Amino acid sequence: MAKYSLFLGCIAPLRYPGIETATMEVAKALDIDMDILDKTSCCPAPGVFRSFDQDTWLAIGARNLSLAEEKGAEIVTICNGCFGSLWEVADKIEHDEKKKEYANSILKEIGREYKGGVKVRQFAELLYTDVGLDAISAKVTKKLDHIKAAVHYGCHYFKPDIVKEIDNRERPKTLDELVEVTGATSVDYRYKNACCGAGGGVRARAKEVAQAMTDQKLEAMKESGANCIVDICPFCHLQFDQGQSGLRTSFPVIHLSQLYVMAFGLDESKNGFDAHAVPVKF
Amino acid sequence: MASDSEPKAVDPAFTKSVVDKGADTVTLCFQCGTCTGGCPSGRVTAFRTRKMMRRVQLGFKDEVLPAEELWLCTTCTTCDERCPRGVKITDIIMTLRNMAVREGYMAEAHKNTARSLMKSGHAIPLGDAFRKMRETLGLHSEPPTVLSDKEALDEVKKIIKATHFDELVG
Numbered sequence: 127m128a129k130y131s132l133f134l135g136c137i138a139p140l141r142y143p144g145i146e147t148a149t150m151e152v153a154k155a156l157d158i159d160m161d162i163l164d165k166t167s168c169c170p171a172p173g174v175f176r177s178f179d180q181d182t183w184l185a186i187g188a189r190n191l192s193l194a195e196e197k198g199a200e201i202v203t204i205c206n207g208c209f210g211s212l213w214e215v216a217d218k219i220e221h222d223e224k225k226k227e228y229a230n231s232i233l234k235e236i237g238r239e240y241k242g243g244v245k246v247r248q249f250a251e252l253l254y255t256d257v258g259l260d261a262i263s264a265k266v267t268k269k270l271d272h273i274k275a276a277v278h279y280g281c282h283y284f285k286p287d288i289v290k291e292i293d294n295r296e297r298p299k300t301l302d303e304l305v306e307v308t309g310a311t312s313v314d315y316r317y318k319n320a321c322c323g324a325g326g327g328v329r330a331r332a333k334e335v336a337q338a339m340t341d342q343k344l345e346a347m348k349e350s351g352a353n354c355i356v357d358i359c360p361f362c363h364l365q366f367d368q369g370q371s372g373l374r375t376s377f378p379v380i381h382l383s384q385l386y387v388m389a390f391g392l393d394e395s396k397n398g399f400d401a402h403a404v405p406v407k408f
Numbered sequence: 409m410a411s412d413s414e415p416k417a418v419d420p421a422f423t424k425s426v427v428d429k430g431a432d433t434v435t436l437c438f439q440c441g442t443c444t445g446g447c448p449s450g451r452v453t454a455f456r457t458r459k460m461m462r463r464v465q466l467g468f469k470d471e472v473l474p475a476e477e478l479w480l481c482t483t484c485t486t487c488d489e490r491c492p493r494g495v496k497i498t499d500i501i502m503t504l505r506n507m508a509v510r511e512g513y514m515a516e517a518h519k520n521t522a523r524s525l526m527k528s529g530h531a532i533p534l535g536d537a538f539r540k541m542r543e544t545l546g547l548h549s550e551p552p553t554v555l556s557d558k559e560a561l562d563e564v565k566k567i568i569k570a571t572h573f574d575e576l577v578g
Binding site (some may be wrong): 139165171176177180238282324325338 | 448449451452453476479480481482483484485486488489502503505506509514515517518520521522525527530531532533534538541542544545546547551552553554557560561563564566567568570572573576577
């Protein structure tokens with residue numbers, strides 16, 4: 127396996143720090159050589175900052191990538207927003223000489239350069255591809271057969287799917303399999319592949335619109351008989367966790383890393399469930 | 409904004425400027441509506457992706473840049489993936505939003521998010537409750553990001569000055 131460095135982003139360390147600690151615990155349990163990439167900033171968030179100014183988005187993204195390049199590590203995200211931004215910035219710089227020149231003209235002012243070629247990874251696909259279901263299965267000491275999960279992939283995980291080659295956008299399976307390896311069941315539901323509603327700056331600007339999208343998913347999850355939501359993105363996580371107040375649902379919202387802490391029999395206090403609006407209990 | 413019954417101001421230079429900014433695939437759209445059909449935002453609002461593409465093709469600048477619906481896209485990219493003409497719809501929306509911001513159409517809520525980035529290098533602030541929560545988990549109260557490294561934060565601030573993002577947000 128390669129050398130990995132974890133990119134923290136904003137929402138995990140600042141709102142759901144349990145996702146950060148759970149991820150490091152899981153990495154340790156699976157012998158993944160991963161440290162935390164320091165000195166990073168916001169990725170910057172694709173929905174808001176790319177919407178405001180693509181040049182600034184590209185330059186700040188390139189700075190974050192240059193930090194991983196310095197270490198000779200693949201950059202790993204636990205958030206689909208970070209994954210979307212960093213992956214796209216890396217991709218644009220890789221394929222557009224003008225963009226690369228522009229980014230480096232800005233980075234030069236802070237004494238940095240991004241040469242290119244850093245691999246941007248999502249922890250979920252890293253687990254699926256580099257670790258594999260067999261190795262994960264071998265670590266499961268506590269079968270989670272009481273869990274019926276409504277899995278939520280989130281948008282920027284596998285799209286654009288032809289280029290990323292992580293999963294099929296219309297019929298994805300990686301997260302379902304990553305969940306079911308713990309003994310849990312992944313239930314099917316309407317709108318399974320749909321957006322949580324938070325992205326694109328919609329949550330910040332038109333919260334009721336974001337909530338309407340979330341409600342459709344929650345309603346469908348309820349019909350499906352699921353007893354929790356499993357996601358791989360702290361922003362979707364926040365949208366589902368905080369978006370249930372006053373509704374008829376109370377699905378615990380669990381990040382894949384937190385699910386693995388439970389299934390591997392690791393220290394569950396590392397999951398930081400205190401930060402959750404909906405109590406994580408079954 | 410003009411209502412549907414009023415004649416619309418056509419600005420061909422607008423279409424050209426969108427194309428020149430790299431959003432050239434907008435000209436390929438043949439109005440099939442696959443984008444609208446799969447849009448999660450369009451399912452709960454009056455946002456119609458297909459109409460927005462048509463308005464850009466026709467040069468209806470005043471119906472595009474000030475429009476609230478320009479900001480209802482969650483950038484989920486379902487439309488991009490399904491478009492039979494290879495129109496890079498999300499990229500086009502990004503280009504349009506950048507143009508809208510330059511014309512002064514930026515919501516206060518978004519300005520606040522931008523100000524957070526300019527000040528702290530992160531999109532959201534870190535308050536005492538979450539500092540404490542981090543400590544309880546055995547973490548440092550501030551993550552090892554720009555929040556605990558002044559020089560690193562200064563780098564981000566310099567980038568923001570160099571791209572004139574600060575002037576854009578105001």
